[in-house]
Amino acid sequence: MEHCRLAGPGGCGQGDALYARARRRNTLADRCTQEHEAAGSVRGYIHSVETMGTVDNGGIRFVLFMQGCVMRCAFCHNPDTWLRMGREVTVDEIMSEVLEYTPFFEASGGGVTASGGEPLLQHRFVRALFERCGGHHIHRALDTAGYCKYGDFASVLDCTDLLLFSVKVVDEEKHVKLTGVRNDVILSNLRLAAARGADIVVRYVLIPSVNDSERDLHDIASLVASLGDRVRADILPYNRMGVVKWRQLGLDCALERVPEPTPDDISRARRVFHECSVRLRTD
Ligand code: SF4
Numbered sequence: 001m002e003h004c005r006l007a008g009p010g011g012c013g014q015g016d017a018l019y020a021r022a023r024r025r026n027t028l029a030d031r032c033t034q035e036h037e038a039a040g041s042v043r044g045y046i047h048s049v050e051t052m053g054t055v056d057n058g059g060i061r062f063v064l065f066m067q068g069c070v071m072r073c074a075f076c077h078n079p080d081t082w083l084r085m086g087r088e089v090t091v092d093e094i095m096s097e098v099l100e101y102t103p104f105f106e107a108s109g110g111g112v113t114a115s116g117g118e119p120l121l122q123h124r125f126v127r128a129l130f131e132r133c134g135g136h137h138i139h140r141a142l143d144t145a146g147y148c149k150y151g152d153f154a155s156v157l158d159c160t161d162l163l164l165f166s167v168k169v170v171d172e173e174k175h176v177k178l179t180g181v182r183n184d185v186i187l188s189n190l191r192l193a194a195a196r197g198a199d200i201v202v203r204y205v206l207i208p209s210v211n212d213s214e215r216d217l218h219d220i221a222s223l224v225a226s227l228g229d230r231v232r233a234d235i236l237p238y239n240r241m242g243v244v245k246w247r248q249l250g251l252d253c254a255l256e257r258v259p260e261p262t263p264d265d266i267s268r269a270r271r272v273f274h275e276c277s278v279r280l281r282t283d
Contacts, residue, residue: 021025039132040092044125047081047117049094051101059110059139062098066126069118071147072180073168074254075207077242081117091128100134111139111161120144123152130159146189147181153189164234166188166203169211170219178210187223194227200232201281206261206269207238217269221276234281235269237261 002103028152041102045067053061068084076082098112105111112133114126119142130140146153157163167190168183175183194200202224206212211220222232239260246253261269273280 039128040090040095042091042125042128043088043123044091044094044129045084045086045088046094047078047086047099049214051097052104053113054108054110059108060101060104061110061113061141062101063113063115064094064119064129066114066116066119068121069116069145070121070181071118071145073145073206074178074210075242077237077245078117079242079245079249079251080091084121091125091132094129095132098133098138099136102138105138109139113141113143113164115143118145118147120146120152120156121154123148127156127159128148130156134159146186146193148185148189150185150192151190153193154196155162157193157196161199163193163198163200164203165200166205167220167223168205169216170223171216174211174216177256190223191227194231197230200227202227202229202258203234203236204269205236205238206266207255208259208261208265210238210255210258212261212265212269214272217272218276221273221278224273224278225276232279232281233273235266235273237266255280 044225046064047067049065050061050063065078065081067081067086069082072082101110108141114127114129119126126142130142133140139161140159141164142156142160143164143166144153145166145168167186168178170183170187172183175181190202202220204211204220221233224231237260238255238258240255240258243253245255270280
């Protein structure tokens with residue numbers, strides 16, 4: 001039996017105080033957001049913007065990193081996005097920045113990506129922004145871990161062109177250790193999005209000794225295969241860049257000693273996906 005290197009209940013071992021503080025801030029921010037329902041004046045909290053992103057979704061992207069996440073993934077690259085603080089902006093303000101890049105979007109087939117943190121914690125803001133983008137024929141990608149109420153998810157899905165859906169691990173016990181939360185809601189949201197015919201790429205961060213056993217790989221590949229031909233997958237090799245951020249924030253990183261996957265590890269994972277007839281985005 002493989003050995004999982006994550007420690008203790010909740011895996012990444014972050015304190016309850018940090019989590020409770022994040023929940024309190026997020027609740028306050030939700031109330032604040034609800035008071036600004038008029039589309040252009042809906043307020044959101046963002047961590048940062050990357051205006052010439054090219055990695056994730058094809059074309060030049062305006063990537064909006066939203067603040068706030070209630071998951072605590074042990075491999076998170078952006079733990080500084082967990083609390084809902086950062087820059088407060090309105091949809092109008094972000095749209096005026098987005099519109100400056102439309103020539104680049106048109107020339108490259110790019111568009112806007114809402115990422116995080118967890119963008120669906122600010123679903124009203126993302127929906128209002130995506131509706132505005134749709135009015136300008138700007139492609140919209142949602143990069144989410146899907147941990148939210150289905151109604152909130154569906155409200156954004158309605159105006160999303162590409163769903164980048166991150167599944168951390170299928171086994172529920174491992175999921176709790178790796179992220180601090182169960183994955184039943186997440187998997188249910190993914191299945192419902194697929195049933196609605198959404199254009200989906202399921203993303204899987206491959207972490208040696210954590211979620212790369214034959215069983216883990218078979219579980220995730222089978223899950224993607226069960227969602228239908230339209231759904232593709234992306235294997236993202238874990239990289240250790242996030243460990244530095246964890247140290248800077250004074251957090252204990254449960255993956256401190258976990259290496260990045262080797263080319264052989266990645267080939268093995270790709271083979272399992274192919275055996276399950278799953279299309280990889282990079283094929
Ligand atoms: S869902 Fe994303 S932002 Fe949230 S903890 Fe996990 S990796 Fe970090």
